[in-house]
Amino acid sequence: MSEQSNNVRLEATNHDGTLIGKTVTPAKFASGRTAGFAFADVLFAIDLGTQFVLGDAYEDWRGNLYDIAMIPDLGTLVEWKPGLDSVIGDFYKKDGTPVPLCPRNMVRSLVARLADKGLTATIAVEIEATLFEESIQEARAKGYRDLTPLGGSTGSTYQIARSGDWVAYMEAVTARLDALGIVWEAWTDEAAPGQTELNLAPTDPMTLTDNWVRTKQVMREVANDLGHTVTFMAKPTAGFGQGAHLNLSLQRDGANQFYADGDLAPLLRHSVGGLMATMAGNTSIALPQITSYRRLEDFSGPPTTISWGVNNKTASVRAIIHHPKYSRLEYRLPGADVNPYYAAAGLLAGVLAGIDGKIEPPAEVTDMAWCLPDRAGVARIPDTMSKAWRALDADPLLREYLGDEFVDFWVASRRWEWMEFHTKGGDPFSPLSEWESLRYFEFA
Template sequence: MSELDVSTIDLDADVHSVRLEATNHEGCFLGKNLAPKKFCAGAASGFAMADLLFGLDLGNAPTFGFSFPDWRGHVSDLTFRPDMSTLVQWEPGLHSVIGDYWQADGSPVGTCPRNLTRRLVERLTTRGFTATIAVEIEATVFEESIQEARAKAYRDLTPLGGSAGTAYHLAKSKDWVDYMSAVARRLDEIGIEWEAWSDEDAAGQVELNLVPGSPISVCDNWARARQVMREVAFDRGHTVTFMAKPTAGYGQASHLNLSLKRDGANMFYAPDGPSTTMRHAVGGLLATIRGATSVMLPQITSYRRLVDMSGPPTTVSWGIANKSTAVRAVCGHPAYSRLEYRLPGADANLYLAVAVILAGVIAGLDGELEPPEAVSDLAWCVPDLERLPDTITKAAAALADDLILREHLGDEFVDYWVGTRRWEWMQFHTTGGDPFAELSEWESARYFEFP
């Protein structure tokens, strides 16, 4: 590829740096800042970044004990290629751009979340469908600054806005409202459209709903919106976490809504209930949901959310307008008929979650898989319903054995992901984790700030 010069890239004259942005498999938002001249010179060919960005765990230790893919060498370089359609002014003087990771031979890195999502979107397109997704971002905001939170080991922090934990509560103190208002303004400034924000169930907890869109664009907006929420918290002397369960109270989710279109028509709609396409999509999602759990609930703490009657799904189940099931079908409207996938925690990497969901949907469509009977009552505490894997190792084993997800996600991704989950289990049990604690100090230190 030929080099680009400044005239071919839309950089303002006062730009002093360009920030490269992408997630790793853990969902951490990574990158580096470049001088404008450096960025323009290498935008076409890409920029070298060490493979350790995929080879370190959340404690900054190299992961071992399983086979390495070809791209992982002795701290070899990968290539970050920017997607110029994502270039925005982040703030005066700073632009940012999202990209993907590639190997030296030009092939995609198998564990690059954005590349994996794109591959599944392309597979869906070859079947004549386009997907629209929407995401609900949940987070908890605390009064303390990030420095104060670190000094307290992320324990016994003060929820921003008071102790009220009822969803949609408007009797919040002004600091909570000011925080979310500032987040909304920053999203507007960088061009991320949002639909709503509100109080969630736990004290200090918020929910932010982004505008539905194409899978890649929504995932990009998700990554940037979380960065905005962090930066606004830091600027206002507070701290925010996307940890699956930052306190002993309620956990945090990242519900995903999905619809499929063909020739402009919503293929999930039927006048009398779920369409045939919707039923087959549900069939594929439930056929893969045990293996999918490993990606949707990626960390040790993720599984502490799986408590019956507390919100998250605990069973392999679906239902119409039933929020106690793992997959909720919204039916009866030509525009709004959709599936809500309720399993992901707030700590899930949305790119990977979307890729796994699309893999299940494609399998369901290809195989014309029929789902089991819809659950009409509460899906919690039902002996006849299969339980979801409830530990990081059970979920990893389910994914390792899932031939459908292997077919669509690839052996390279599945084997590497499973290896990193088993490594995470080992680190928890050998470096200070307490399996008998309601929430151990090890988990707070490891997950509060990351991903």
Template sequence: MQAADVRQWLADNGITSVQVQATNLDGTFIGKTLSCDKFLGALDQGVAFADVVFGNDLGNFPILGVAFPSWRGELEDIFLRPDLGTLCVWRPGVAAAIGDFWTSEGDPVGVCPRNLLRKVTAQAAELGYGVTAAVEIEATIFEEPVQEARAKGYQGLTPLGGTAGSAYVLGKSADWREYLEAVEERLRSVGIAWEAWNDEAAVGQVEVNVPVGDIVDVADRWARTRQVMREVAYELGHSVTFMAKWSDAWGQASHLNVSLADTEGNAFYSPEGASEVMRHFIGGVMAAMAGTTSLALPFITSYRRLVPLEGPPTTITWGHHNKSTAVRAVTGHPAYSRIEYRLPGSDANVYLVAAAVAGAGLYGVINRVEPPAPFAGMAWGLPEGSVEQVPATISQAAAALEADKILPEVLGEEFVTYWLGTRRWEWIAFHTMGGGDLDAGLTAWESARYFELV
């Protein structure tokens, strides 16, 4: 759409304000609400945001101890350019558009999550591939309104729907169904495609599935679906968290399904099983997996989820149709052949994980990287030293990313260097701002920092 078309669209839909939307590095949904005239005037240059968008942590402290890129350090403005393909009616009278961050000189901000994913998809297009994806969103809903949850320090909350902790239970209380049916209705009204929702393993836990599509569009829908889940919870007097581990109950994930498409269809499909393209894609993904862990498990609490036999992968393995491995290869179907990347927690920024996984996979295709042998059997509870383990802490994952040779090439040195600084800052924040003993179980500091913002 051109500016005149946008003005007419706003008028036709009775829009009086526009919300511009994005995520920061930590996956927090951020933005501004603009008048229609302000939005129309910002279509070319973008909407100004202070560089603290990517310069402050979740406690709103400046992140220090890392070299400042050119766009950071003087509270300089960076600009969110709306992607008009994402323009929608968010609620009556309010429109919304997702965007990417650019500098005042017109260069893409190198740490903008959506920019990074778009960069990878552009590379895929040059190779003749489209990148398709689907994502599973897990969250826990609580009976208490968010104001009460805050007053309680997010402790001692009552999971919504009763005490049943077995997956796929339909015998839930009416308030649980009311919440998810309201989410479903809101997603329809916004025009966000969804595929399924269900009870998950832990009490109060739900899963909402974003169906397959272009990987950037799917990441947009992931971000917006989570915001819808928050808004509906607040409107119904509940609270919700996407923490990977909000208590000693089972953790929460964001499984990412990825495949490549070419002019003949699914490039991962072969009648014999995995195609050559799929094999090399897995080769690249596996070669970068230790380093990608820092993106897939971004916070202190993320690593509390890595409990064997509770679902998340704990080893750097892949296997055919094997859900105990970190990468499950689904083969033998012309439409559904894909990899399921099972490592990310529900607190991961899907734009970043998708960019890393798709980028590493393309690196494998370009360089014909052969994967290790597929793992057969259960990949949990193995003898120590028999197979490489997923990095077990935020610091171990940062060290693995620093040693990685693929991701700096895929995502850029600026991003990788800056991300490493932010994760090391997160470790410092935990140990100096009240986190306490990492081995003593989930801390009040973690709940206060992550419950609402990840």
């Protein structure tokens, strides 16, 4: 690789999915590109309000402001803009072992477990976000409330008749993605006023999640450049929420293992079984914040039941089975505020659990999966943060595939988030509280 001439922005995500990092000179980057760069372990010990999260056992590497090493993945090094490169990295402890909570390390570990079975995964994502006319400074001054949707105040879906400012924003975003080499497939108007959906092309899990976090950063920077603002909150207004659907297929020697000429392929069937078995626990990961659970309304888009069905978009897992290339599972649970790496890790963990245990799925839901009565035998998705963390805490499969240290940490961090909301001004009976807007609008 040629000698570095640009400053370099070192990038990673914390457990809440926020893009963090520091910018270093070319000389500094050269000195640490192999050994890594020091980051305080506090990044895995504080919440979005910069308060220490208490309530779980701090491991020997975390909690005393020790330094952990962020080692850059040089395969991710790109020119972000003239004079500035960016690179994504992973966190390691002093003894050289991976930090168990590091989001990228978790994805890498699960991809390796698939590889041991001769399998590779391909994942795509549908990113939803809401755009507002106001600049970020204006949005802050208004407490992120009562903002003006970009492109018009009415909502529908697939509408082309958006105003030119909305279209100009999306064209600027996709031009930036093209320049960075991030492959996208489509963008469209979504249901809520100002809302958009941007689809990233399928690729391997690590590349996809890297592209996902960078795309969110691009969307924020373009909004700033154009004097607008964008948010990935799960529900930024009292109207529609927004999600991040993941589409997964598994290959062996290049052949799609989810295709069986219109039948349910065994690997797909067991993958669905694993996802159903872990869905309640995975809810805590897929819906990480207080606002995440405000999306769970019947008839509003997101799934509300632990269910699956062939081509059934009202279920939490949709199976597409009739095409040798495009047969896949659509995991519809995650909100737009999810940590991309944790979302992929939870998905892969459920799939691996199903494959290893040959778990059979429950009966397919062939009708609408919303509003099913109790006699249907289909459980509801945990609809509060506390129900979800309890389900994760008790899930032996997710503990096996994600690790006890991660599960214990995550449960404690969500319990802390719940306590912060209920003791510092959150209103559980409001369609959307001011506390949530201030906490999540910029950092979700």
